[in-house]
Amino acid sequence: MTEHAQLKIWRGVDRAAGRWERYEVPFEPGQSVLDGLRWIRANRDPSLAIRFSCINANACKECMIELDGKTVYACTARLEPREMMLAPLANKPLLRDLVTEIAPPAERLS
Amino acid sequence: MANPLHTSTDVLVIGAGGAGMYAAIDAARQGARVLLIDRSLIGRGGATVMAQMTVAVALGAQTPDHWSHHYADTLAAGRGLCAEPLARLLCEEGPDCIREMDAWGIGWARRDGRIVQAQAPGHDRPRCVYVDFLNTGPAVSKTLRTVVNRTAGIRKAGDLAVVDLIVADGEVTGAAALHLVTGAAVTIAAKATVLATGGLTRLYRRNSASANMGGDGYALALRAGATLVDMEFVQFFPIGHLAPRLIGMDPIMWDPFRYKLGGRLLNGNKEEFTSRYGSDESGKYVLTRDLATYAIIKEVDAGRSSPHGGAYLSFEHCSAAALRAAFGPVIDRLAKNDIDLTRMPVEVAPIAHYHMGGITADARMATNVPGLYAAGEAVGGANGANRLSGNAITEALVFGRRAGRSAAEWAAGIAAQPFRPEVARASLDLIAADGGGAGPNTAEMITKLQATMADEVGPLRDAARLRRALARIEELTVALGERPFGAPTAFDLRRLEWFDLRNMLLVAGAVAATALARQESRGAHQREDFPETEASWRVNQIVHWRDSELALVRNPAAVEMAAQ
Numbered sequence: 001m002t003e004h005a006q007l008k009i010w011r012g013v014d015r016a017a018g019r020w021e022r023y024e025v026p027f028e029p030g031q032s033v034l035d036g037l038r039w040i041r042a043n044r045d046p047s048l049a050i051r052f053s054c055i056n057a058n059a060c061k062e063c064m065i066e067l068d069g070k071t072v073y074a075c076t077a078r079l080e081p082r083e084m085m086l087a088p089l090a091n092k093p094l095l096r097d098l099v100t101e102i103a104p105p106a107e108r109l110s
Numbered sequence: 111m112a113n114p115l116h117t118s119t120d121v122l123v124i125g126a127g128g129a130g131m132y133a134a135i136d137a138a139r140q141g142a143r144v145l146l147i148d149r150s151l152i153g154r155g156g157a158t159v160m161a162q163m164t165v166a167v168a169l170g171a172q173t174p175d176h177w178s179h180h181y182a183d184t185l186a187a188g189r190g191l192c193a194e195p196l197a198r199l200l201c202e203e204g205p206d207c208i209r210e211m212d213a214w215g216i217g218w219a220r221r222d223g224r225i226v227q228a229q230a231p232g233h234d235r236p237r238c239v240y241v242d243f244l245n246t247g248p249a250v251s252k253t254l255r256t257v258v259n260r261t262a263g264i265r266k267a268g269d270l271a272v273v274d275l276i277v278a279d280g281e282v283t284g285a286a287a288l289h290l291v292t293g294a295a296v297t298i299a300a301k302a303t304v305l306a307t308g309g310l311t312r313l314y315r316r317n318s319a320s321a322n323m324g325g326d327g328y329a330l331a332l333r334a335g336a337t338l339v340d341m342e343f344v345q346f347f348p349i350g351h352l353a354p355r356l357i358g359m360d361p362i363m364w365d366p367f368r369y370k371l372g373g374r375l376l377n378g379n380k381e382e383f384t385s386r387y388g389s390d391e392s393g394k395y396v397l398t399r400d401l402a403t404y405a406i407i408k409e410v411d412a413g414r415s416s417p418h419g420g421a422y423l424s425f426e427h428c429s430a431a432a433l434r435a436a437f438g439p440v441i442d443r444l445a446k447n448d449i450d451l452t453r454m455p456v457e458v459a460p461i462a463h464y465h466m467g468g469i470t471a472d473a474r475m476a477t478n479v480p481g482l483y484a485a486g487e488a489v490g491g492a493n494g495a496n497r498l499s500g501n502a503i504t505e506a507l508v509f510g511r512r513a514g515r516s517a518a519e520w521a522a523g524i525a526a527q528p529f530r531p532e533v534a535r536a537s538l539d540l541i542a543a544d545g546g547g548a549g550p551n552t553a554e555m556i557t558k559l560q561a562t563m564a565d566e567v568g569p570l571r572d573a574a575r576l577r578r579a580l581a582r583i584e585e586l587t588v589a590l591g592e593r594p595f596g597a598p599t600a601f602d603l604r605r606l607e608w609f610d611l612r613n614m615l616l617v618a619g620a621v622a623a624t625a626l627a628r629q630e631s632r633g634a635h636q637r638e639d640f641p642e643t644e645a646s647w648r649v650n651q652i653v654h655w656r657d658s659e660l661a662l663v664r665n666p667a668a669v670e671m672a673a674q
Binding site for chain 2: 047
């Protein structure tokens with residue numbers, strides 16, 4: 001059974017000059033928010049920046065974003081048939097769209 | 111173009127999973143300056159962190175054991191194709207690495223003070239250590255991260271995707287990389303370089319490893335003049351999770367359940383079926399991966415699949431108490447996914463899991479190109495045509511340690527930094543290139559490649575399917591073109607995917623071409639048009655990159671070995 005989520009996603013490289021974009025995403029119950037974001041990239045807009053590695057094992061801890069104002073892992077938050085607001089972490093430097101600088105300072109190119 | 115960012119080191123380690131971190135630690139212990147880089151975060155993006163399973167090692171902690179028994183099992187699983195010096199190294203030095211990890215505080219599961227060793231398929235005795243509950247890989251990663259962080263002489267840099275190794279006068283002298291955060295080009299001068307980039311499971315639609323394992327290291331090695339071996343042997347894990355939808359868990363999580371509790375593999379009619387393919391399990395877990403994968407696919411082809419196209423795995427004979435005792439909090443995570451094992455089976459199906467093939471290396475982990483070493487899953491040959499369960503983390507640790515040591519020794523013998531910027535020019539121009547235009551959707555292209563590999567270059571193969579795959583790979587290669595789409599910019603996934611596809615298509619071509627050439631069935635390579643194992647094919651295929659074409663050579667050394 002296919003349902004749809006309305007994902008409202010913050011886009012941009014500057015917090016003061018961002019925009020919200022809406023995507024309708026089909027899904028089956030049980031799928032994750034990351035599944036929805038990957039669907040958008042493959043089917044609608046590959047320019048959407050997201051960060052993930054392990055996809056759904058909750059191992060790499062890379063896909064942290066804000067969902068409706070709360071910090072979640074996109075790979076374990078479930079898609080729901082409603083409007084869901086996705087934004088980059090507020091307390092980390094923004095890189096692009098949903099991607100923030102989460103590496104410890106000693107693990108960055110310097 | 112502007113001068114790229116530049117840094118230098120004695121030993122460059124590319125890939126910060128289990129093998130890369132151990133390589134960095136051991137190179138630093140030898141006194142080398144080390145730069146450990148990863149396309150993702152340090153110590154989080156490889157395959158090791160996802161492994162919820164076990165580590166095979168002849169510790170003899172519970173049952174008397176010797177590395178030679180582990181070696182015999184490894185060679186038998188490899189169906190006659192193992193690179194014997196590599197398999198021997200894995201088995202002989204495994205115990206030492208496992209004890210070092212123990213001393214570093216990993217917390218191997220113990221009973222009465224002794225490290226517990228579980229029985230796994232293909233092993234002649236209980237040999238597999240683990241960390242409860244389903245926590246082996248994360249514990250290995252965390253332990254190595256901690257040691258990397260306290261080891262003097264290791265610098266770390268994540269978000270660096272290596273585009274090319276830099277070869278000068280036939281030697282690898284460093285690397286050119288794309289810095290994802292800024293989109294800038296970076297050059298790294300290194301006296302020795304270790305490729306610890308893992309395998310190629312991302313080439314397949316359903317896979318058990320991270321999105322970073324797209325075979326980068328194989329492509330980097332080929333273009334630098336190194337060779338690949340056994341590329342046709344992709345291991346499919348037979349009982350990857352299929353349904354119901356499960357999040358927050360590694361899809362190969364059912365293996366430890368089977369080690370501890372058995373579990374019944376059933377077809378869509380709820381009948382046991384592995385005996386039809388010559389392997390009677392009777393509720394125990396004894397079937398090697400290649401045979402189990404074959405049995406499930408044949409049963410699906412015969413129209414007896416579970417609803418989502420796989421097989422059932424049932425633990426309904428186990429009590430709630432037994433499940434809780436074996437898996438503790440994992441049972442609660444399953445409950446959150448609406449899975450109650452006492453009253454329902456789950457559905458499983460083969461899933462791309464590991465690559466037996468890889469970069470050709472000797473027992474020092476040296477490739478055929480001076481200055482270039484390989485470690486972990488990136489190395490080909492140790493596991494032949496089929497890897498024994500539990501050998502992957504062992505090889506990550508053993509090969510990582512050995513590669514780090516060898517690279518440090520090589521670097522110590524080089525006085526002046528051999529890197530020459532002008533040699534890196536073509537790679538830097540590519541990283542900075544503005545290919546213009548919209549270009550095709552790179553994420554969609556990857557999806558198409560994954561579908562082709564899964565449908566045409568999966569566990570069961572024939573010439574028609576493999577030829578279709580090669581044609582499709584060629585079409586995608588033409589669509590990719592010569593330059594990345596658009597101009598460089600900060601955290602541009604499309605640009606990263608363009609470079610990923612440049613590597614993935616080259617490596618996919620190597621897998622399909624070697625699979626087409628091998629006209630027999632052996633281990634993980636099953637040809638429906640050549641179903642028998644042929645003595646004449648007890649040879650390794652070596653892949654070269656010559657004049658921008660793949661060239662295959664049959665390894666004469668293995669032929670001589672087989673003739674003896």
